[in-house]
Amino acid sequence: MEADGFEPAKKNEDDGAAGGDPDKKKKKKKKPAKEKEKEPPKDDKAKRKGPSTKQIEAIKEQIRKQKEEEERLLREEEEKEKQLEILENARLEKLRLEQEKKDKKKQKEKERKERLKAEGKLLTAKQRHDKQRAQGMLESLRAQGIEVPEVGGDKKPRMGTRLRLRKSKPNIQTQQSTEEDSANMYTENGPTEESSETMKQEFEEERIKESWDQESDDEKKEGNSESRPLKSSGGGDSEAIIDDSKDELAKKESSDHSLADASDSNDSGSGSEESSDESSEVDEEIEHKTDAEKKLEKAERRIEKRREDNEKARSLKELRSPVVCVLGHVDTGKTKILDKLRRTHVQDGEAGGITQQIGATNVPIDAIKDQTRLVKNFAELELKLPGLLIIDTPGHESFSNLRSRGSSLCDIAILVVDVMHGLEPQTIESINLLKAKKTPFVVALNKIDRLYDWQATTGKKDVRDVLRAQPKNTTMEFEKRTNEVIVQFAEQGLNASLFHLNPDPKSYISMVPTSAFTGEGMGNLMALIIELSQTMLSKRLMYSNELQGTVLEVKAISGLGTTVDVILLNGSLREGDTLILAGTDGPIVTQIRSLLTPQPMKELRVKSAYIEYKEIKGAIGVKLAGKDLEKAIAGLNILVAHHPDEVELCKEEVAKELKSVMSSIRLQDRGVYVQASTLGSLEALLEFLKTSSIPYAGIRIGPVVKKDVMKASIMLEHDSQYAVILAFDVKIERDAQDLADNLGVRIFQADIIYHLFDKFMAFRDELKAKKRDEFKHVAVFPCKIKILPQFIFNTRDPIIVGVMIEAGIIKEGTPLCVPNAEFLEIGRVTSIEYNHKQMETARKGQEVCIKIEPIPGESPKLLGRHFQETDIIVSKITRESIDACKDYFRSDLQKSDWQLMVELKKLFEIM
Numbered sequence: 001m002e003a004d005g006f007e008p009a010k011k012n013e014d015d016g017a018a019g020g021d022p023d024k025k026k027k028k029k030k031k032p033a034k035e036k037e038k039e040p041p042k043d044d045k046a047k048r049k050g051p052s053t054k055q056i057e058a059i060k061e062q063i064r065k066q067k068e069e070e071e072r073l074l075r076e077e078e079e080k081e082k083q084l085e086i087l088e089n090a091r092l093e094k095l096r097l098e099q100e101k102k103d104k105k106k107q108k109e110k111e112r113k114e115r116l117k118a119e120g121k122l123l124t125a126k127q128r129h130d131k132q133r134a135q136g137m138l139e140s141l142r143a144q145g146i147e148v149p150e151v152g153g154d155k156k157p158r159m160g161t162r163l164r165l166r167k168s169k170p171n172i173q174t175q176q177s178t179e180e181d182s183a184n185m186y187t188e189n190g191p192t193e194e195s196s197e198t199m200k201q202e203f204e205e206e207r208i209k210e211s212w213d214q215e216s217d218d219e220k221k222e223g224n225s226e227s228r229p230l231k232s233s234g235g236g237d238s239e240a241i242i243d244d245s246k247d248e249l250a251k252k253e254s255s256d257h258s259l260a261d262a263s264d265s266n267d268s269g270s271g272s273e274e275s276s277d278e279s280s281e282v283d284e285e286i287e288h289k290t291d292a293e294k295k296l297e298k299a300e301r302r303i304e305k306r307r308e309d310n311e312k313a314r315s316l317k318e319l320r321s322p323v324v325c326v327l328g329h330v331d332t333g334k335t336k337i338l339d340k341l342r343r344t345h346v347q348d349g350e351a352g353g354i355t356q357q358i359g360a361t362n363v364p365i366d367a368i369k370d371q372t373r374l375v376k377n378f379a380e381l382e383l384k385l386p387g388l389l390i391i392d393t394p395g396h397e398s399f400s401n402l403r404s405r406g407s408s409l410c411d412i413a414i415l416v417v418d419v420m421h422g423l424e425p426q427t428i429e430s431i432n433l434l435k436a437k438k439t440p441f442v443v444a445l446n447k448i449d450r451l452y453d454w455q456a457t458t459g460k461k462d463v464r465d466v467l468r469a470q471p472k473n474t475t476m477e478f479e480k481r482t483n484e485v486i487v488q489f490a491e492q493g494l495n496a497s498l499f500h501l502n503p504d505p506k507s508y509i510s511m512v513p514t515s516a517f518t519g520e521g522m523g524n525l526m527a528l529i530i531e532l533s534q535t536m537l538s539k540r541l542m543y544s545n546e547l548q549g550t551v552l553e554v555k556a557i558s559g560l561g562t563t564v565d566v567i568l569l570n571g572s573l574r575e576g577d578t579l580i581l582a583g584t585d586g587p588i589v590t591q592i593r594s595l596l597t598p599q600p601m602k603e604l605r606v607k608s609a610y611i612e613y614k615e616i617k618g619a620i621g622v623k624l625a626g627k628d629l630e631k632a633i634a635g636l637n638i639l640v641a642h643h644p645d646e647v648e649l650c651k652e653e654v655a656k657e658l659k660s661v662m663s664s665i666r667l668q669d670r671g672v673y674v675q676a677s678t679l680g681s682l683e684a685l686l687e688f689l690k691t692s693s694i695p696y697a698g699i700r701i702g703p704v705v706k707k708d709v710m711k712a713s714i715m716l717e718h719d720s721q722y723a724v725i726l727a728f729d730v731k732i733e734r735d736a737q738d739l740a741d742n743l744g745v746r747i748f749q750a751d752i753i754y755h756l757f758d759k760f761m762a763f764r765d766e767l768k769a770k771k772r773d774e775f776k777h778v779a780v781f782p783c784k785i786k787i788l789p790q791f792i793f794n795t796r797d798p799i800i801v802g803v804m805i806e807a808g809i810i811k812e813g814t815p816l817c818v819p820n821a822e823f824l825e826i827g828r829v830t831s832i833e834y835n836h837k838q839m840e841t842a843r844k845g846q847e848v849c850i851k852i853e854p855i856p857g858e859s860p861k862l863l864g865r866h867f868q869e870t871d872i873i874v875s876k877i878t879r880e881s882i883d884a885c886k887d888y889f890r891s892d893l894q895k896s897d898w899q900l901m902v903e904l905k906k907l908f909e910i911m
Contacts, residue, residue: 671695
C-alpha cells in the first residue's frame, strides 16, 4: 500500500519534466518497479511492519469495553422489559379482581332482587298503574279542596311497619271533627260518604305499600322524625302532618314515575314495560346497599386486618408449648408411657385397655425439670418453653382418621416401637402420616424390660448408665434387636440411630430406649423432645394471638352440663366470649360460661378436680362449658366472634367445613344406622364397616333418641337384617329403647369397636338361621339323577331305587320330575341312604338309595309305566325356590351347582 502511495508523486514529477510525453511516462513507470526490486530486504521489512503490542492491547481493551457496554445496555433493556411485564401483569390482575368484584356484586344484587321479589317488595307494572290511579285520585281531591284525614292522625307512621287504627280516647273528638268536615265537603261538591270511605281505604293501602318499599336508612330518618312530639288537641297540627305526608307521597310517586318513564324510553326499542320497571328497580338496589351487606364487608375487613396484625406480632421471644403426639401400633405402650410421665392409671380405665379417643395432657415445665434432673448435660440447657401438651391417639387400625387428626395437630411426635416386635402395620402407617405432614419425630424403643435377664434399677438414672449396668447377654440381645429396628426403618427410607450415638440429628432419627413399666428412659425422652423443640422448631412455636383450636370430644359432666374438650394451639379464650362451633343441626353459637383445665399432669379425658380460669392462652388442653353444646361435633375447629357482626361470617365458615366433612361420607339405600359419640369415632366405625362389607344407610353423632329409631325402622320394610342401630360409645334414651322394642328394631351398644362388630355379626347369623329354617321347604337344590336298573327295590308308592347323581346336590324334600315324560312330577325325596346309613344330602358322583313318596292329593306314579328307568330325573325348581337359594342358601351351593341351576331354569322356561 505504501509503494502504491508513492507512485503517483513520482509520476507527476516525470510528467512535469518531459512535458507530458506518453512514451516516456511508460518507461518511467517501469523504472521505479525495478528499483523497488533491487532494494535491500531490510527496507521491505520496515515497510511491512504492523502495529505494536501496546496498540494491540489497547485495541483489545477497547473491544472489551465496547462489549461490556453492549452487555450492560442489553441487561438494562431486559430489566426494563421485566418491569414492564410485571406492571402489565399487575394491571391485568387488578382488572381481573375488579371484574370479579363487579360480577360478585351483580350476583349479590340479583339474588337480593329475587329475594325482594319473593317477599313481594318489588313493584310490578300493575302496582305502578295502581299507584298512578291513586295519585290521580288524590290530586283530584286536592283540586276540589278536600282534606283527606290520615288514619290515626296524631302520629306519623314509621316506615317498615304495618299501620293499625288506634282507638285512644283523647283523639276521638279530633277524628270525629275531621270526619264531619270531610263529610260536609263531600256533600257540597258531589261525592257521598261511601266514596270518601273507599278513598280512605285506598289511601291507607297505598301508605302501607309505600311503607314496605322503604329502605333501612329511611327507617332511621323516620325514627328521628318520630322523636318530635305531636299535638293531638289542635286540628291545625294534624292537618299539617297529613299535608306533609301527602306531599312526600306525591314526591315519591312522581320520582318513581320519572324513573319508570326514563327506563321505558331507554328500552322502548327492545322490551316490554315490565322488564324496564325491573331494570330500574335493580339500578336503585345497586345504588343503595343494605346495611347488612355493609356490616358484613366491614366485619370481613376487620377480621383480615386482625389476622395480619397477629401474624406480624409473632416473636421468637415468646414461644408456646409444643404439641407432642404419641403414635404407634396397638398395644406398644403409648398410654402407658404417658401414665408413667403423669403418674396416672388412664390405660387401666379404658375399654379393653385400648384407647378409643384422642386424649390430651398439659405437662408444666416444673414436671419436666423433675423428670430430667438426672439426665447428663441437660441442666446446662436454658428452658424457654412453658411446658408440653401431649396428645394420645388410638393405635388400632380402625382409628387411622384419629391418628391423622392427631398428627395434623402436632408439632413433634413420639413414635412408640416395641423393641420385641419392631415395626408393625400401624407403626408403618403412622410413619407415612408423619412423612406426609413433614412432622419431626423421635422413636421411643419401648419394652426394654422384656429383654432376657433385664436388671431393673431402683431410682431414676440416665438410660445410658442403665444399659451399661446390664449383663453382657442382655446387652447383646438389645444391640441385636436395635439393629433389626434400624434395618426396618431403612426399608421405609429413613435413617435411625440411638440418641447418644446419633451423628446428625437432622438426617438421623433418634431412638430412646424406654420402659413404661419401670420408668427407665423417660427422662431422656423428655429431654430429647425439649432440646429438639427449642432448637429446630423455634420458628414454628412462636405464639400468635390468632385463635387456632380444635374440638377433641363432647361429653356431659355432672354439675357442668355438656362440655367440649378443646386443644387450644394459639390465641386466647375468655369467659363470656361468643363461641361458634359445628353441631349436628348446623353451627352452634354460645357464650363460654367457664374455662376449665385439669390439674397439671392429669389427662383431659379423666374426670378430676378442675382449675377455673377467666382467660387462658394456648397451647393447652381446655374444657369449655356453655349452653346448647349437646349437639356439638368433635374433630372440627372452633371460632370466636369478637363483635356481633362477625357471628354470621363465623357461622358460614363453620358450616362450610362441616359440609365438606359430611359430604365425604357416602350412604347406601339399604344398610344399618350408625351412631357414635364423636366425628372421629364415627369415621373410624364407618371405615371398619366398609372393610367388613356392611352397608350403612344413616349416620348421626350423639345419643340414640326416638327419631333415630324411626329412621332405622324404615329398613323393616326392605331388609329386616338392616333394621339395626350400631351405637358406638353413646347413651340410649329410655323412650328410644322402648320404641325400638315395640317396632322390632335392634340396638347394639359397645365401647370397643370390635365388640360392636361381633354383636352385629352374631345377630346377622342368628337372623340368617331363622330365615333358613323358614325357607328350607321352599328352597329346592338343583340335581340331575339316573336310576341304576339293578337297584330297583319298589316301583310304586313309595318308589325305592338306587340312583347315580350326575350333577348337583340332592337333599330330603326335593321334588322330582321327568322332563322326557312331559315334565311328569313323580313325588318328593323323603329319605336318602348310603351303606345303610341315613343322609341329609348327597353330591355329584355318589351312588345312593332314595325313597320317593307321591305328592299328597295326587295318584302314585308307577316306574315302568308312567316313566322308564332310562329316563333322566331332575329336581323341579321354581322362581320362588331360586330366590330362596340365592338369599339364604348361597353358601351351600358350589359353582357347578349354580351352572346346573341356570341349565334347569332354561329347561323349565323360568323368567
